[in-house]
């Protein structure tokens with residue numbers, strides 16, 4: 001994505017804040033990228049940013065690790081907005097005072113404005129609520145700066161130097177709890193930076209298509225489709241760019257959700273006319289899973305079998321030199337920075353066979369998940385694919401506790417389809433991060449009609465989450481739970497009990513294995 005007209009760089013002092021800010025800027029249709037705080041100034045300026053936002057962060061400007069920016073940035077003539085830590089940092093670096101006043105603020109607080117500011121241009125004259133999270137406070141603006149607003153705990157909650165186009169806010173305009181936070185960011189982007197809202201879905205698609213075309217030229221491209229949104233959107237984009245040069249491979253592991261294989265056929269072969277190799281490999285996967293109960297061994301067996309099959313297919317596609325990967329922007333930002341504690345080996349089925357010499361094509365590398373979905377919709381992918389909840393690479397195998405057999409998978413798939421159908425009918429499917437069925441391979445006693453039953457339970461797992469790192473169990477309505485229980489027991493042979501998982505993450509994980 002080289003020739004993006006207006007770019008706003010977000011200098012990262014704490015990943016969680018920076019990502020949210022970049023997403024908000026992009027919501028305003030201005031392209032935004034996150035850069036490390038130690039990026040050399042010359043490199044920042046070489047990007048010719050329309051503006052720079054200094055993010056919030058967990059540190060105090062007086063902390064032992066207080067990251068800074070090169071002070072020459074403030075004289076570069078680029079509009080700057082400092083948020084929270086970013087505002088304190090620019091205050092201190094430009095000669096103002098930040099103090100431990102002992103009056104930190106956390107949560108919603110009323111903001112009173114004292115002077116006009118470009119940022120508050122269309123705000124109503126009354127007090128608005130903003131979201132605060134700070135221990136230190138700005139007590140003295142730098143020379144030439146004016147304080148423009150305050151809150152009960154922050155005598156200087158906003159400040160600016162209008163001519164130098166440098167602004168700071170102690171509160172967080174990027175969070176939804178700040179009234180008109182998005183509006184404030186837009187005033188910075190459009191009035192202070194004079195940026196144009198050019199980052200539209202059509203432009204995203206056009207620039208991706210161009211980038212793929214110039215990378216691939218006349219080469220052949222392979223793409224492993226999983227049925228999930230990322231690989232589907234990546235495939236659709238690459239197909240738009242290079243048409244028949246793309247071959248998609250869909251390996252049906254026999255561990256997919258109900259209807260996934262059919263959906264992939266329908267969408268890619270029939271609607272998009274993509275060259276699609278559909279490998280029906282359920283028997284092979286059930287073969288390697290026979291007798292395996294350990295979760296990590298399951299994952300490994302599935303991952304290796306997948307790669308083997310993919311290699312076999314790839315060998316038959318002549319001159320395939322490129323492989324599509326559905327890498328997203330948050331993966332790019334976080335690779336290398338995140339603690340590598342390996343809680344589960346998240347073997348991404350559909351991942352890169354390590355010893356195969358492919359060049360990677362990553363058309364989603366610059367996109368957040370919501371942008372991937374919007375692009376998918378724009379490209380005409382069906383709603384079921386674009387809004388499908390995440391699904392683990394090893395599929396239903398890691399939702400069966402115990403040995404994976406064809407019979408258990410069939411039971412679980414049928415129960416899961418009921419969960420999906422009912423959650424959709426209740427209007428909750430998009431709100432929930434995931435909602436699915438789990439089959440612990442134990443049997444319990446029940447009574448149906450006049451007879452005793454001895455069958456499997458199904459556990460319903462539904463969670464809310466933003467990024468799967470933490471999750472809260474979803475409070476599903478009783479009526480929905482009642483329908484799920486009735487339907488699963490009545491419609492799925494082999495099930496006589498339904499339970500609900502009410503564990504958050506941590507301490508639980510979202511999946512059961």
Ligand code: XMP
Nearest residue numbers: 346347348390391392393394468509510511
């Ligand atoms: P856990 O269970 O660790 O899952 O809380 C977090 C998120 O990751 C998904 N998940 C996987 N995704 N391969 C994947 O591609 C895997 O092996 C895998 N295991 C878990 C899970 O569905 C949840 O969204």
